[in-house]
Amino acid sequence: MATRSNLVLGIESSCDDTAAAVVAGGREVLSSVVDSQAALHAGWGGVVPEIASRSHLESIPNVVARALEEAGVGLDDLAGIAVTQRPGLIGSLLVGLSYAKALAFARDLPLVGVHHIEAHVYAATMEWPTQAPDPTIALVVSGGHTALYEMRGPRSMTPIASTLDDAAGEAFDKVAFLLGLAYPGGPSVSKLALEGDPKAIRFPRYRAKDGRPGFSFSGLKTAVLYHLRGGDALAPTPAPEAIPDRADVAASFQAAVVDNLLRPTLQAAQERSARSILVAGGVAANRALRAAMQAAGETHGLDVRFPSPAYCTDNAVMIAGLGWHSLAAGEHAGWSLDASPR
Numbered sequence: 001m002a003t004r005s006n007l008v009l010g011i012e013s014s015c016d017d018t019a020a021a022v023v024a025g026g027r028e029v030l031s032s033v034v035d036s037q038a039a040l041h042a043g044w045g046g047v048v049p050e051i052a053s054r055s056h057l058e059s060i061p062n063v064v065a066r067a068l069e070e071a072g073v074g075l076d077d078l079a080g081i082a083v084t085q086r087p088g089l090i091g092s093l094l095v096g097l098s099y100a101k102a103l104a105f106a107r108d109l110p111l112v113g114v115h116h117i118e119a120h121v122y123a124a125t126m127e128w129p130t131q132a133p134d135p136t137i138a139l140v141v142s143g144g145h146t147a148l149y150e151m152r153g154p155r156s157m158t159p160i161a162s163t164l165d166d167a168a169g170e171a172f173d174k175v176a177f178l179l180g181l182a183y184p185g186g187p188s189v190s191k192l193a194l195e196g197d198p199k200a201i202r203f204p205r206y207r208a209k210d211g212r213p214g215f216s217f218s219g220l221k222t223a224v225l226y227h228l229r230g231g232d233a234l235a236p237t238p239a240p241e242a243i244p245d246r247a248d249v250a251a252s253f254q255a256a257v258v259d260n261l262l263r264p265t266l267q268a269a270q271e272r273s274a275r276s277i278l279v280a281g282g283v284a285a286n287r288a289l290r291a292a293m294q295a296a297g298e299t300h301g302l303d304v305r306f307p308s309p310a311y312c313t314d315n316a317v318m319i320a321g322l323g324w325h326s327l328a329a330g331e332h333a334g335w336s337l338d339a340s341p342r
């Protein structure tokens, strides 16, 4: 139940969504406002950092005001403010962090910095009536991150592996751009993939040289580009309308991404005797990935869980939710709290 002492305002601005939310006791969502900048970045096929930070600056006062209004609370009703502190685009992070600091300072409220990736994982756990059996392997897969963690409880995360180069979501965005599809690329590529054959083109699957669980997507992106150029690396890239097998490319690319995410996750689960798998972040909304993970979970006796789609992509509910636990544990950030890209 929402009481004055358990209301947390969350603020998120690490990438291209300006978001604010009020959450009670780390679980009960009173409001969630997400102002997406997707249309501003669409023409570039990816997030332009300078445009992102300027846009955060313009929209943050309104987004925070709406979150408070929709929750029916004022700043003085809050137990504290939680803000994304890392990782992300530094100019974008600074907007949310500075705004949160100013509010906290003006109203004498405790402030905590939240790790964006840990918050994505927390978002997945927020909706569960019961905890997943420990240990859990968490796969966080978004536009900026592709990483595996071992979890024991919602706040204990040990890193296992992280992508060597690009994130899976970024690969979706770049391939969408090559195919002339809308940004963000994940939803548009997966929609076109429904019309294609996932086995039409055998795009490469990544395996780490040392045999450890690991991720890499830059080779796959290049393979798609060279395929579109008819196998000639130096040939010009065709216009999207001139690509005869667009749906097959989308389906075959998506199948390669799913394999590249599935194999290391299952390997880590096996090595660490995990009992459950959690998939979080924007790419967790992908239906093909969800289906493949569920099927693998059934085969290997693992409890596989995903957040509902609204909590897969960036939001401030996850920041307020996880921030509540830090505040409840007595953690407070000082005024020297700074943003960090990593």
Ligand code: KG4
Pocket (backbone or CB within 6 Å): 015, 141, 142, 143, 144, 145, 168, 169, 170, 172, 173, 184, 185, 186, 187, 190, 281, 282, 283, 284, 285, 286, 287, 312, 313, 314
């Ligand atoms: O977590 P998120 O909202 O922001 C970051 O922290 O990056 O993730 C955004 C990423 C984008 O790259 C987008 O293309 C991808 O998630 N995405 C998807 C889907 N929905 C969003 N990727 C594949 N399939 C989807 N359905």
Ligand code: ZN
Pocket (backbone or CB within 6 Å): 116, 120, 142, 143, 281, 282, 313, 314
């Ligand atoms: Zn994210």
